[in-house]
Amino acid sequence: MIATIAADPAVGAHPVSIKRGYRFELVKLVSQWRIRLLVLACWIAPALFVAAVSQQSSLPVDTLFGRWMHATGWAGPLVTLGFAGTWALPLLTSVVAGDVFASEDRLGTWRHLLVAVRSPRRIFAAKALSSLTVILLLVAGLACSSTAGGVLAVGNHPLVGLDGHLLTPGDAAGQTLLAWVCVLAPTLALGAIGLLGSVALGRSPMGLLLPALVALAMQLAQMLPLPVALRVALPGYAFIAWNGLFTSPMQRGPLLIGIVVSLVWAVTATALAYLLFVRRDFTNLAVDGSGRRAVTVGVLPLVGVLAVTVGVVAATTPATGSGIEQDKVQRSVATAFAHLYRMQTAQLHRPDVTEAQLSATATCNKGGGKLAAEGPGNDWRCVVSWHLPDVEAAGTAIYQLDVTPDGRFVADGDGPKEVNGYFLVRTPTGDAPNPLWQFDGNVELFPTTKG
Structure with a gap:
């Protein structure tokens, strides 16, 4: 009878549910001091940073939307997003997902965890879900904190897009939120790679x-003059492609491809991590999962995914070469100039004109006309021409362009002084920043039908 009673609990034992395992793993993560510090920093530091920078006399003009941080609070979260995609999010995923399995190896607690949960599959699911929850909490903190800091410090004002058109506060809020949502895809890809590395x-x-x-x-690769098909097929491209949300019409194609590629990488890397984990021999403490299998099951399949995505993008999209061509650059510069010229006209209280009335055009060359007018470089030069109603002579302005391999460019005014040769313009209410002096733009890498 005693033996029967003692054996009954073992017979009735069941694996711990994923819900209980998830709650347990989440508590383990949040109880770590470094995770608590990261959560606190992500929910407080961006607001303080954006509010402080917005009050400074010098702005981070080399950062996308940095030149507009004095004008609207919606520029702050976009500046933060650019920094987060480059540095913050990769480091956050490393700390959270890259250590969620490895910590058990360092502490030697796998046997205790397996005895308690009784299912490697449920352990993997609980750890993956808990790390995903913490990563989403950190991203939400960066977005909410930077938005709050910008709006409270500067105000809920319109935002100038990457083609010079003005977004209403409501549109700016919606596009900013959408941009942060879009970068979740490459963040999940990095998180899945972290799980794979940890296992x-x-x-x-x-x-x-x-x-x-x-x-x-991936950042170094984006700085190289790669073919556009390879550039877009990298899982980190969505960290950059959200720029297309701030043009009119929006450049959705590269962004959607970047999101899909990132999700494919996230699913593949998670599946590989799962296969490695459930096949691991936990009875041998000397084996912690490293070895030749990490290369054959981890690295080679991801290289294959990259090759397949490059082939699919190249076959399904008409983009060739770098995607930066003369007509695209001319169209982008002329469009942005026309929008910003209207803004300057309003500053100076001159009669309003429409883009159609201006009929702005741009003539651009590279290397003083000695080089083929294509590809990135800081040797682009554009002459913009426009017409005003009831004025026979056409206006002209010169710009020097620095075009990066991902299609972003900075146009630096080179005269005449009264149009774009000085960073301030004299208005009836005092000096104001000249929107035509320097402006950011974006060349659509894929073929476009815009005229």
Whole structure:
């Protein structure tokens, strides 16, 4: 009878539910001091940073939307988003997802966890879901905090888009929120890579660094003059492609491809991490998951995914070369100039004109006409021409362009002085920033039908 009673609990034992395991793993994560510090920093630091920078006399004009931080509170969260996609999000995914499995190897607690949960599959699901929850909490903190800091410090004012058109406060809020939602896809891809590194490399510190190293490699690749099909097929491209949300019409094509590619990487890397984890021998404490299998099951399939996505993008899109061509640059510069010229006209209280009345055009060359007018470079030169109603002579303005490989450009005014040669304009109410002096723009890398 005693033996029967003692055996009954073992017979009736069941694996712990995913819900209970998820709650347990989430508590473990949040109880770590570094995770608490990251959550606190993500929900407070961006607001303080945006509010402080918005009150400074010098702005981060080399950052996208940085030149508009004095004008509207919606520029702050976009500046933060650019920084987060480059540095913050890769580091956050490394700390959270890159260590969620490796910490058990360092502490030697796998046997205790397996005895308590009784299911490697449920352990993997609980750890993956808990790390995803913390990552989403950190991203939400960055977005909400930077938005609050910008709107409270500067105000809920219209935002100038990347083609010079003016977004109402409501449109700016919607596009900013959508931009933050879009970068969740590449963040999930890095998080999945972190899970894979944590499982495959065990207690090795390389597992913790893997998402940051992959993100750094993708950033370096985006700085190179790669073919547009390869550029868009990289899982980190969605960290950049949200720029297309702030043009009219929106450049959705590259962004949607970037999101899909990122999600494919996220699913693939998570599946590979799962396969490695459930096949692991937990009875041998000397084996922590590292070895040749990490390469054959982890690295090679992801290289195959990259090759397939490049082939699919190249076959399904008409984009060729760098995607930066003379007619696209001319169209982008002329469009942005026309929008910003109207803004300057309103500043000076002159009679309003429409873009159609201006009929702005741009003539651009590269290297003084000695080089083929295509590809990135800081040697682009454009002459913009426009017409005013009842004025026979056409107006002209010169711009020097620095076009980056991802299609973003900065146009620097080079005269005449009364149009774009000085950073201030004299208005009836005093000096004001000249919107035509310098402005940011975006060249659509895919073929477009815009006239």
